[in-house]
Amino acid sequence: MFLQFLFISSAVLTVSCALGVLMVKNIMHSCVFLLGSLMGIAGLYATLGADFVAITQIMVYVGGVVILMLFAVMLTGGNDFVSRAQNLLGLPASMGNKWTYAIGLLVGVVFLLTNIQLIRGLTKALPVKTITNEFPSTVTQIGHLLVKDHVLAFEMSSVLLLGALVGAAIIARPRKQN
Amino acid sequence: MMSLASYLIISLILFVVGIVVMIARKNIVAILLGIELILNAAALNFVAYSRYVTNNLDGHIFSLFIIVIAAAEAAVGLAIVIRFFQIKETIHIDEATQLRN
Numbered sequence: 001m002f003l004q005f006l007f008i009s010s011a012v013l014t015v016s017c018a019l020g021v022l023m024v025k026n027i028m029h030s031c032v033f034l035l036g037s038l039m040g041i042a043g044l045y046a047t048l049g050a051d052f053v054a055i056t057q058i059m060v061y062v063g064g065v066v067i068l069m070l071f072a073v074m075l076t077g078g079n080d081f082v083s084r085a086q087n088l089l090g091l092p093a094s095m096g097n098k099w100t101y102a103i104g105l106l107v108g109v110v111f112l113l114t115n116i117q118l119i120r121g122l123t124k125a126l127p128v129k130t131i132t133n134e135f136p137s138t139v140t141q142i143g144h145l146l147v148k149d150h151v152l153a154f155e156m157s158s159v160l161l162l163g164a165l166v167g168a169a170i171i172a173r174p175r176k177q178n
Numbered sequence: 179m180m181s182l183a184s185y186l187i188i189s190l191i192l193f194v195v196g197i198v199v200m201i202a203r204k205n206i207v208a209i210l211l212g213i214e215l216i217l218n219a220a221a222l223n224f225v226a227y228s229r230y231v232t233n234n235l236d237g238h239i240f241s242l243f244i245i246v247i248a249a250a251e252a253a254v255g256l257a258i259v260i261r262f263f264q265i266k267e268t269i270h271i272d273e274a275t276q277l278r279n
Contacts, residue, residue, distance in 0.1 A: 004180060018215060021212075022202075027205050037218075041221075047180065053242060056245055057245060076259065104198040107193065142235055142239065146239065164253050168256075
């Protein structure tokens with residue numbers, strides 16, 4: 001019961017905030033809507049029994065990435081480049097014309113078709129798993145998996161983060177104009 | 179109510195919204211917001227399949243690596259955006275034409 005309440009509230013939060021990212025004109029408000037959407041996804045992870053992923057999502061995304069985005073918006077002036085003309089949804093024309101939404105629709109249909117094929121193939125191959133409402137903690141198992149099966153990806157991601165950090169510092173460094 | 183299909187539909191909505199944001203917006207930071215939405219849709223799919231189809235935690239591991247790579251991508255992307263703003267004094271995507279020709 002609580003799980004269903006959490007699922008419904010998280011799903012509504014996720015979808016409505018994602019639509020807010022799409023519809024809102026101000027880029028700052030868009031960032032705040034993205035924050036709500038990521039919190040909703042963390043709630044969905046919790047309903048899937050992925051406690052460690054949910055906490056990591058909140059810590060890294062909400063605490064790191066969105067704050068970084070907000071800083072970038074503030075440093076670059078927050079101009080959102082909207083025009084006076086309107087498109088078919090009543091939004092400014094710079095937020096997409098009919099081709100944009102046609103491409104979005106096409107992508108959605110392709111995504112749906114591939115997933116339908118996947119679900120059909122998987123339900124034929126595997127027996128339906130019984131779903132319980134109690135989740136064991138996954139932290140210990142994830143820790144074991146990270147240092148046993150996936151240790152190469154783990155180390156490579158640490159090198160990637162180091163490279164990204166140094167690269168970002170070098171790229172954003174102020175240079176003298178000559 | 180809480181089945182694999184409902185998670186896939188949420189992920190589908192996130193993915194399509196991310197694609198439309200990425201195509202439609204003219205602000206480079208807004209394009210990065212669309213990329214974040216797409217990455218989250220993929221990670222949600224991984225965790226949902228890991229719960230409802232397989233019994234192991236490999237989907238969780240994949241989702242964690244997606245989060246790590248998204249953080250690195252956001253850091254480098256925003257550094258590029260700030261550098262671009264220092265040079266061009268705008269972040270309109272149509273101004274990024276240095277590599278043309």
